[in-house]
Amino acid sequence: xxxxxxxxxxxxxxxxxxxxxxxxxxxxxxxxxxxxxxxxxxxxxxxxxxxxxxxxxxxxxxxxxxxxxxxxxxxxxxxxxxxxxxxxxxxxxxxxxxxxxxxxxxxxxxxxxxxxxxxxxxxxxxxxxxxxxxxxxxxxxxxxxxxxxxxxxxxxxxxxxxxxxxxxxxxxxxxxxxxxxxxxxxxxxxxxxxxxxxxxxxxxxxxxxxxxxxxxxxxxxxxxxxxxxxxxxxxxxxxxxxxxxxxxxxxx
Numbered sequence: 001x002x003x004x005x006x007x008x009x010x011x012x013x014x015x016x017x018x019x020x021x022x023x024x025x026x027x028x029x030x031x032x033x034x035x036x037x038x039x040x041x042x043x044x045x046x047x048x049x050x051x052x053x054x055x056x057x058x059x060x061x062x063x064x065x066x067x068x069x070x071x072x073x074x075x076x077x078x079x080x081x082x083x084x085x086x087x088x089x090x091x092x093x094x095x096x097x098x099x100x101x102x103x104x105x106x107x108x109x110x111x112x113x114x115x116x117x118x119x120x121x122x123x124x125x126x127x128x129x130x131x132x133x134x135x136x137x138x139x140x141x142x143x144x145x146x147x148x149x150x151x152x153x154x155x156x157x158x159x160x161x162x163x164x165x166x167x168x169x170x171x172x173x174x175x176x177x178x179x180x181x182x183x184x185x186x187x188x189x190x191x192x193x194x195x196x197x198x199x200x201x202x203x204x205x206x207x208x209x210x211x212x213x214x215x216x217x218x219x220x221x222x223x224x225x226x227x228x229x230x231x232x233x234x235x236x237x238x239x240x241x242x243x244x245x246x247x248x249x250x251x252x
Contacts, residue, residue, distance in 0.1 A: 059123075
């Protein structure tokens with residue numbers, strides 16, 4: 001059986017998710033079934049589509065990148081967004097809380113006419129994605145599971161529960177009342193890595209589909225946390241997520 005043609009594209013990002021792919025101990029076994037024909041950070045090949053599977057890391061921040069994701073979508077049977085930047089826009093979407101020119105002037109100074117950037121957004125804002133692998137960076141095991149499912153002609157099963165479920169399964173004590181933990185409203189799949197090590201979840205994977213953000217905000221305020229603190233957490237990785245967006249607009 002012919003190997004599946006796989007491409008890994010990179011938009012505006014830190015390349016951390018691509019490094020996780022390279023550091024995946026199962027990658028060599030995968031190469032028995034896939035042929036990586038584009039992966040700029042790792043190999044010199046840069047073959048055009050069509051592709052069986054495309055993994056794309058990074059957020060869309062320029063008009064040129066909009067055209068890239070549209071072109072990639074047309075050439076890919078499956079398009080998979082990997083990492084916080086590609087799924088929801090990642091940390092740089094924090095700047096979306098400010099007017100575009102104001103945000104640019106903070107970084108580049110008063111002269112911004114030469115800047116061609118647009119508001120950062122995830123890939124799904126512009127094209128249909130077939131699956132999202134969340135996280136900052138992605139989880140190696142989750143990437144492997146996705147590849148195996150796609151090789152079988154199926155989409156991986158998406159996580160639907162919150163990080164709290166994984167915390168309970170591990171027997172962790174609840175950190176919500178000690179710190180402002182985002183576990184109740186964040187999508188699972190990380191294995192509750194941060195809470196398992198005594199650190200509150202900060203929602204690097206983004207919100208679960210039916211996240212009860214209203215209750216989360218109310219309880220966080222009861223704990224004495226300010227609007228600015230709550231807004232900072234909701235907007236840190238997923239400013240463009242519809243589950244968080246309307247609360248970001250309401251908080252001071």
